[in-house]
Structure formats: structure tokens, C-alpha cells
Amino acid sequence: MSLGRTPIHIHDAVNSVTKNVNVIDKETVQLSESHGRFIASDLVATMDVPIFTKSAMDGFAIRSEDSIEASRDNRVAFTVVVEVPAGSSSDYELKPFEAFRIMTGAEIPESADTVVMFEQTKETDDGFTIRRPFEKNENIAIQGEECKKGDVILTAGSYVNPGTVATLATFGISKVDVYKKPLVGILSTGNELLDVDDELERGKIRNSNTPMVAAQLERVGVDYTIYKLEKDELESLYNKVKVILEETDALITTGGVSVGDYDLLPAIYEQLGAEVLFNKVAMRPGSVTTVAKLGNKYLFGLSGNPSACYSGFELFVRPVMNLMTGSQRPFAPIIDATLAGDFTKPNPFTRFLRAELNFVNGVIEARPAGFNKSNAVTSIAESNGVVILPGGTRGFTTGDKVKVMLTDVVGGAVDFVVET
Ligand SMILES: Nc1nc2c(c(=O)[nH]1)N[C@H]1C(S)=C(S)[C@@H](COP(=O)(O)OP(=O)(O)OC[C@H]3O[C@@H](n4cnc5c(N)ncnc54)[C@H](O)[C@@H]3O)O[C@H]1N2
Ligand code: MOO
Numbered sequence: 001m002s003l004g005r006t007p008i009h010i011h012d013a014v015n016s017v018t019k020n021v022n023v024i025d026k027e028t029v030q031l032s033e034s035h036g037r038f039i040a041s042d043l044v045a046t047m048d049v050p051i052f053t054k055s056a057m058d059g060f061a062i063r064s065e066d067s068i069e070a071s072r073d074n075r076v077a078f079t080v081v082v083e084v085p086a087g088s089s090s091d092y093e094l095k096p097f098e099a100f101r102i103m104t105g106a107e108i109p110e111s112a113d114t115v116v117m118f119e120q121t122k123e124t125d126d127g128f129t130i131r132r133p134f135e136k137n138e139n140i141a142i143q144g145e146e147c148k149k150g151d152v153i154l155t156a157g158s159y160v161n162p163g164t165v166a167t168l169a170t171f172g173i174s175k176v177d178v179y180k181k182p183l184v185g186i187l188s189t190g191n192e193l194l195d196v197d198d199e200l201e202r203g204k205i206r207n208s209n210t211p212m213v214a215a216q217l218e219r220v221g222v223d224y225t226i227y228k229l230e231k232d233e234l235e236s237l238y239n240k241v242k243v244i245l246e247e248t249d250a251l252i253t254t255g256g257v258s259v260g261d262y263d264l265l266p267a268i269y270e271q272l273g274a275e276v277l278f279n280k281v282a283m284r285p286g287s288v289t290t291v292a293k294l295g296n297k298y299l300f301g302l303s304g305n306p307s308a309c310y311s312g313f314e315l316f317v318r319p320v321m322n323l324m325t326g327s328q329r330p331f332a333p334i335i336d337a338t339l340a341g342d343f344t345k346p347n348p349f350t351r352f353l354r355a356e357l358n359f360v361n362g363v364i365e366a367r368p369a370g371f372n373k374s375n376a377v378t379s380i381a382e383s384n385g386v387v388i389l390p391g392g393t394r395g396f397t398t399g400d401k402v403k404v405m406l407t408d409v410v411g412g413a414v415d416f417v418v419e420t
């Protein structure tokens, strides 16, 4: 009951869920399936990159020593002897004032040591002239200049982004060791709940938490199973939770964690013998969010109220899922922003305010999104971040500096503005 619940600080709550999280396991996936995963072993360069010294420009490869005397008044002439397109090479030994016609990406023949771009030459019948000396290695990409064989390119736990995919391909890695994704069960509870397709009835509402939580899990790249809605009935709910824990790595329930007569999750954690990490957090919304552990398995008891459910996920489920998946950066970034609307209510506890973020004239503006109460659903849709107002404060107004958690990094700016 509420009397037995001691609210803990949000920092303590986050720390307690995110310590001792075990990564699930490793698996090998095809390169094409690796994007969005976390690599499970260090990537050590098996060769130099570039693997051979090559031309960085389309032009002519020459011996730099032949260009020393070149000037505006004394153009030096070269004769083109061999063509070297990308994908080929030449063992021809250049004689003085001879040149290769060479393309970007082609191996630099041994006898040349610098490249003159087409734009730096004037064409002649059998070649070209230049008007300045070229130093060794101009317009050349040297073998190993990017990385050397044996260098550690990426460490285990790195996120596989499109550039990682390109790097893996460069080293010929078509099968990638990644951390396994946890399988998470989603179970919404409540006698009042109907499925999305059901006709509305008196006193009932549609279950919006299950699809929302599923989408949040997708956003962190985790697999899930959706279980059928459960009524607030102790025995059947207990049995269901037990079965789900056998089938999954973690369980997210929504609803039934407060102190109401039909809020059964606290009794279920007790019956399971689970360790309750906390059952009250000094925050709004989501103060009744409860997290328990049974062995390595997490039981996230998210609040039934949609906005509380959403915040509870972003604060606790998200970092744990990221850690289980092998991420070394489990938390949503928290940045500075300027409030673009008033929020005058008192904040006895730390307040999480869904907000729409915009980048305006170099400043990140955070506009509190719509109807911003615990039971709100539409404000979540209007938000792409969460403003964090410290507990024990009140009266925030437009222009105030606030912290914002970047929950949603999908999408972009309305325009492209950079200093050039
Ligand atoms: N005496 C007290 N009453 C309440 C307290 C309290 O401290 N003392 N805390 C309040 C707060 S704060 C919240 S938040 C809610 C949390 O309730 P539960 O987590 O137990 O959730 P339910 O009671 O099952 O439902 C609450 C609310 O959310 C709606 N709901 C539930 N599931 C869904 C769903 N899947 N999709 C959409 N909406 C859902 C449900 O119909 C209720 O309206 O408790 C307060 N009470
Ligand atoms: O748990 Mo509640 O969300 O503070 O309204």
C-alpha cells in the first residue's frame, strides 16, 4: 500500500535499474542485417587502409623531381606513356619527363611519386605542360594513411551505423558478431481495456499502451511479444506473468501498479519472490512506476496512465534494453534548451514534460506539448523530447533555460542552415 512506499530520487532509481545489467548473448548476423545492432567483438584492421597507394585525383602521375624547374614563365612538358584507370596498375618505369595518365583510385605506379590534376595542366599533342613544381605525394592517398593493419577500429559495444557497415565491408567482414536482442513481453492489464479494433462500451477504453510500448521497443531496436490483455484477477495474472517470464528476457506490464483495489502487480511481485528495486519515484508523471528483478529478468511495472507509461519506459526500460543489447551509451542524451511556453504549475517532484523541440536561430526551443497530464496521450504524439523540471520548483516561463531529454531523434529540421 502507499503507506509502505518510499519515493526515491530519480537518479537513484535510474542507477538501481542500470547497474548489473547482463548483455543477453552474442550471435552472428549477415552484414546486411547488422545495421542498428552493437558489435560484440573489437574490430581490428586486417590490412592497411588504403590498401595500396593511389591517386586521389584524375590527372597525371609524374616523378616530382622532373617538376622542380617548372614556373609560370618556364612551363615544363611531359609525355604521356601509359594509361592507368582505376582498378589497374602499371609496372612501367618512368623515364625523365614521362607521365602516366591516371584516374582517381588507381594504384600509383612505383616509378611515380606525385599527381598533377588535369586542371593544373595545359594539354599538348603528346602530353601536357605544368607551371609549378609538385611535391612528392601531392594528390596521392598513401597506403595506411587512414589506418594500419592491427589498429583497433571499433571496440565491442559500438553501434553499427551506416559508416560501420561500410567499414566492415572494407575489411571483407560479411558475417558480423553482434549482441543478441532481448525478447521482451508486453502485457497490459485492466478490466476497462479493449483492443484497438473493439467497439467502445460504457466505462471502457482502448488499450493504447501496448502499441505505444511496442513502438518504443522498436525505437530501441528490441524484439517483443505482445500478450493478450489481462483482467485484474490475481491468480490468472500471476500465472500469466510466470509463463511470460519463462518465454522472454524481460516483461513490461502496464497498469495495476498503484494502490487501487485492483492494482495487483505489487502482490504479484511478492508472490513471485521478485526483488523490488523501487515502487515509488519522486517524479511526475509515473511516480508509481515499479521495477523488480527475478534473477536476471526485469519486470517493469509501468503505470497505466499513458504519459506516465511513456516516461517510465524512456527513463528505465530504454537504458536497460540498450545495456542488454550491448550498448555503451544507454541513455537518451540530455541537452540544454530554452522554454518556448509557460508551465506555471508547482513541481513537488521532478517533472517530465513532453515537449516539441525546434532548432531556432541556433537555439533549441522546447514548447510544452499540448495537454500535459499523466493521463494524456495526445501530448506524447506532439512531442519529440521531454523537458525535465527539477523538484521543489514552480513557475517556469517562456525563455527559461531547461534540460531536455532527447527521446526522439528520428525526423529533422524544417530547413538547412549552416555557416559556410
Ligand atoms: N490513492 C492513490 N491513487 C492513485 C495514486 C496514488 O498514489 N494514490 N497514484 C496515481 C497515479 S500518479 C497514477 S499514474 C495512477 C497509476 O495507476 P496504475 O499504474 O495502477 O494503472 P491503472 O490503475 O491500471 O490505470 C490508471 C489509468 O490508466 C488507464 N490505463 C491503464 N492501462 C491502459 C492502457 N493499456 N491503455 C490506455 N490507458 C490505460 C486506466 O484506465 C486508468 O485511467 O494511479 C493514480 N492513483
Ligand atoms: O504516477 Mo502518476 O503519473 O504521477 O500521475
Ligand SMILES: [Mg+2]
Residues within 6 Å of the ligand: 255, 256, 257, 258, 259, 260, 262, 263, 304
Ligand atoms: Mg491503478
